[in-house]
Amino acid sequence: METVRSLTVKSQRATATELFDTLLLLLKAHPHWRIDALVSQLLVPAMPMDIAAQLAQLDQLKGWLDSFRPLSPAVLAELKQRYDVRFTYNSNAIEGNTLTQNETELVLAKGIAVGGKTLIEHLEVVGHKEAIDYVETLAQAESPIGEWEIRQIHALIMRQIAPTEAGQYRQLDVKAAGTEHVYPPHYLLPELMTEFVQWLITESSRLHPVEAATEAHYRFVSIHPFRDGNGRTGRLLMNLLLMRAGFPIAIIPTQQRQRYLEAIIQGQRSQDDLAPLMAIVMESVRESFVETLALLATATDSRGQGKPFYEEIMEFLKTHGETRKLS
Numbered sequence: 001m002e003t004v005r006s007l008t009v010k011s012q013r014a015t016a017t018e019l020f021d022t023l024l025l026l027l028k029a030h031p032h033w034r035i036d037a038l039v040s041q042l043l044v045p046a047m048p049m050d051i052a053a054q055l056a057q058l059d060q061l062k063g064w065l066d067s068f069r070p071l072s073p074a075v076l077a078e079l080k081q082r083y084d085v086r087f088t089y090n091s092n093a094i095e096g097n098t099l100t101q102n103e104t105e106l107v108l109a110k111g112i113a114v115g116g117k118t119l120i121e122h123l124e125v126v127g128h129k130e131a132i133d134y135v136e137t138l139a140q141a142e143s144p145i146g147e148w149e150i151r152q153i154h155a156l157i158m159r160q161i162a163p164t165e166a167g168q169y170r171q172l173d174v175k176a177a178g179t180e181h182v183y184p185p186h187y188l189l190p191e192l193m194t195e196f197v198q199w200l201i202t203e204s205s206r207l208h209p210v211e212a213a214t215e216a217h218y219r220f221v222s223i224h225p226f227r228d229g230n231g232r233t234g235r236l237l238m239n240l241l242l243m244r245a246g247f248p249i250a251i252i253p254t255q256q257r258q259r260y261l262e263a264i265i266q267g268q269r270s271q272d273d274l275a276p277l278m279a280i281v282m283e284s285v286r287e288s289f290v291e292t293l294a295l296l297a298t299a300t301d302s303r304g305q306g307k308p309f310y311e312e313i314m315e316f317l318k319t320h321g322e323t324r325k326l327s
């Protein structure tokens with residue numbers, strides 16, 4: 001039977017295709033080994049890495065993902081289904097929606113109403129999914145992202161829940177729930193949003209795409225142009241920018257809610273220090289890369305296209321396979 005040892009020995013002389021066959025055999029023989037867990041171990045640094053090193057690692061992952069392009073319709077459909085559910089579940093849960101991930105999937109895939117959950121919670125799921133579909137359309141277009149598009153994202157999230165507010169800037173001053181932080185006064189919103197969109201078009205393109213998406217999210221939620229739904233709109237906007245740059249989306253897990261809010265507050269308190277928020281977004285993007293690559297590397301229709309990726313896994317096994325416990 002194939003073992004990690006035989007794989008590591010083979011990796012010194014076999015071709016990438018042969019190694020890939022061996023890897024598949026190994027994964028079949030050890031169904032509890034997950035290729036994404038394996039790759040995560042490879043990528044999660046033993047020593048803390050600075051932001052530049054982490055961005056370089058994300059660029060490397062992007063290179064591997066690009067080596068699989070064009071992605072097959074089957075792979076694209078599978079990724080969309082997974083990410084629509086997970087993004088909707090986590091973003092809505094951060095906002096307070098009590099539907100579980102499985103319940104969110106039932107609502108989206110089968111249109112089933114979940115007992116004991118409010119109509120509003122169901123409408124939030126449907127609205128968020130519609131906003132994702134719209135953001136995906138925008139990601140394919142080349143036109144700049146302006147205020148109209150941002151208001152439209154908000155309108156799709158809110159139109160069934162608060163139709164009079166959907167897509168409309170707030171007409172009153174608001175403060176952050178649970179803190180004393182006061183958002184900019186409402187009469188400044190037109191000016192602040194014009195400046196924000198200007199920044200998106202010009203300055204943001206000078207940053208690494210992951211930095212640009214993170215900073216756009218932070219700037220947007222700190223302006224807080226809507227009465228409600230700013231967090232969800234901001235997370236969609238961040239992912240729109242990531243998608244446009246060819247990166248997978250960042251899903252901030254609901255378990256990280258507190259860390260995420262503290263990262264935003266840290267930015268507001270310390271002259272826009274975005275390091276903590278960057279750490280969360282970079283981790284989330286890396287997770288999505290690893291999962292996407294694991295799906296691609298093992299999909300039959302990707303065979304032969306992921307050579308650098310397989311080689312990297314093999315290199316890892318060669319150096320670490322015998323000493324690390326694979327889980």
Ligand SMILES: Nc1ncnc2c1ncn2[C@@H]1O[C@H](COP(=O)(O)OP(=O)(O)OP(=O)(O)O)[C@@H](O)[C@H]1O
Pocket residue numbers: 091092094095096176177179181221222226227228229230231232233234261264265268
């Ligand atoms: N000082 C702050 N404290 C808490 N949240 C802040 C702060 N500044 C900006 N925010 C952002 O505001 C969001 C909450 O705003 P709002 O309630 O309008 O959005 P939501 O989409 O309804 O909810 P949520 O973002 O919780 O999902 C937070 O998720 C965060 O992104």
